[in-house]
Every structure is written in C-alpha cells, then in structure tokens.
Amino acid sequence: MKAIFKNLLAVVCLITFTDNTNAQQVASHTGKLNMGKVEPxxxxxxxxxxxxxxxxxxxxxxxxxxxxxxxxxxxxxxxxxxxxxxxxxxxxxxxxxxxxxxxxxxxxxxxxxxxxxxxxxxxxxxxxxxxxxxxxxxLFEELGSNSPSLAGLLLETIYKRNKRIVKHIGSKSYGIQFLLKGIYVHNGKFYFHTELRNKSNVPFQIDFVNFKVVDKKVAKRTVVQEKPITPLRMYKPLDEITGNATDQNVFLLDQFTITDDKVLIIEIFEKNGGRQQTLQVENSDLVHAKLVNDMHLKIN
Incomplete structure (x- = not known):
C-alpha cells in the first residue's frame, strides 16, 4: 500500500512539475511575442x-x-x-x-x-x-528581399539629391526635353532618374512612361522584337508639367542587362498630344550604374 502511495505521489509531482514548466515556457514565448506586438x-x-x-x-x-x-x-x-x-x-x-x-x-x-x-x-x-x-x-514578392520602406527611401534620396551623373542620354523636340539623369543599382534593382523640361507655354500632360528592350537594328519588313519592362515603383505619380517648368521622377525596375545588339528604350507619352520623347540606353550604360550603399544611403 505504501509503495502504491509513493508511486501516486511521484506521478502527481511529475505532472505538477511538467505543468509548471509548460506554463513558464508559454509565459516566456508570450513575453517574446509581446515584444513584436503591433499596437492597434x-x-x-x-x-x-x-x-x-x-x-x-x-x-x-x-x-x-x-x-x-x-x-x-x-x-x-x-x-x-x-x-x-x-x-x-x-x-x-x-x-x-x-x-x-x-x-x-x-x-x-x-x-x-x-x-x-x-x-x-x-x-x-x-x-x-x-x-x-x-x-x-x-515584404512584397516583386521586391524580393528589399523592404518597401528602404526602396521608398532610396527613391526619395535620389529624387532630392537631384544630381545629373549621366550626361549623354536625352531627347529634345517641340520645346520638350527629356533627360536620363542617372542609373543606380542596389540589391538587384535599378533606379532610373529622369527629368522632363517643358520650355513651351503649352502644359505637357504625361499619359504614361514606357520601358522596353528592342533590337538595335531591324531589317526592313521584319517584325520588331520588343520586351516590355514594367517599373515596380515610381517616386511620385505622373502628372502635368506646366509651361516653362521642370520636373523629375525616379523609377524602380528589376536589375537586367542586354546584349550589344539591343537597346533599352524609355518613352514618355503626352496625353492627347504628339510630343512623345524617346531615350535610348545601351548595355554599357546599365553596367556602369552607380552603386548605392544603403548603410548610409551613399552613392558610390
């Protein structure tokens, strides 16, 4: 009888110890979870x-x-x-x-x-x-391991610094000048910095901006091979450029390169107008993109 009582007492002690241990583990895990709680x-x-x-x-x-x-x-x-x-x-x-x-x-x-x-x-x-x-x-699938807040901060930094590091890519006609001011690269993504200058008195209403890779030279009567590239983000919505005004924007794209027989075309279209502007970017321009150091948001 005493042996049975001792065995029962041992089982009770074991159950009590296990319950206390589990309770402590739950409390510990709950405490850790509270550290990451999003306050409503x-x-x-x-x-x-x-x-x-x-x-x-x-x-x-x-x-x-x-x-x-x-x-x-x-x-x-x-x-x-x-x-x-x-x-x-x-x-x-x-x-x-x-x-x-x-x-x-x-x-x-x-x-x-x-x-x-x-x-x-x-x-x-x-x-x-x-x-x-x-x-x-x-984290969003299209941005990979890049956090949206950091991507947004890089877009803002490039926009506000407003430096022209690419000086040979531009288009000009009908009083409209379209420039590629810089190409930056960070963690598998490209940042294209553009500027639109309206030197006419007629406002330029931006319809859309188009990125595509095309063949550099296309023989007559052949179909042009185009590969559209969709920007993942832009610093601000496309808007109207009033007469005698200048505005800029920054576009985020997946990193890519192209062969020497192809070029990247960047087009900006006017809504209900015909003052379309086109930029042509070579592979050599892409591979010489400026590196962004996200530790201090410095451009190397």
Missing part, C-alpha cells in the same frame, strides 16, 4: 455615416475581422479607405487590418458608437517620426 489604433464607426482613413501610401490589402464592418477603397483614390458599420449597435469589439504599398502594416480595434468622436483620420499625421523610422515592414 482604436476607432469608432456608426451605421448612418461613413468614416474615411487617409494612408501615406496606396492600399494593397484589407482584412475585416467580422461581418459587422463593410469597407472599400475610395474611387480614384488608392490611399483612402472608407469604412462603416454593416449592422446597428453591435456590442462586441471587432477589428480590421490594412497593408499599404510602402510595406506598412496597420491594425485597428473598432467599436460601435451612434455618435463617433471623429469620422476621418489622417494616418500620416497620426504617426510619430520615430514610429515611421522603426516601422514594421511587409
């Missing part, structure tokens, strides 16, 4: 009115926590989300999450209110400078 914003929604959130970048993904909410991007505004209650007076807290093109992840806890304290929110002004510098970064 809190907001109120109502049934009869729509709330709007303005994000610093275009919205890429939205997930609603329950059927209590309905949401959608505003028409012709990629960075504005409209959201409202789908049912009246829901009592349970719900949530939704948003991922934007700059790699930021946002989380919101949502409560119902018949009279919300605020209906519209500007996320850029809500973020502190330190929050943006230490922001969570979502």
């Amino acid at each position: 914003y809190e907001m109120q929604v109502t049934y009869n009115k729509t709330s709007h959130l303005i994000f610093p970048a275009a919205i890429r993904y939205v997930d609603l926590g329950s059927e209590y909410l309905i949401a959608g991007k505003a028409e012709d505004a990629e960075n504005v989300l409209r959201i409202k209650a789908a049912v009246r007076d829901f009592e349970e807290e719900t949530n939704f999450s948003v991922i934007t093109d700059d790699g930021r992840f946002y989380n919101f806890n949502v409560f119902y209110s018949a009279y919300p304290a605020s209906m519209n929110y500007d996320l850029l002004t809500m973020q502190k400078a330190s929050d943006r510098e230490n922001a969570n970064d979502v």
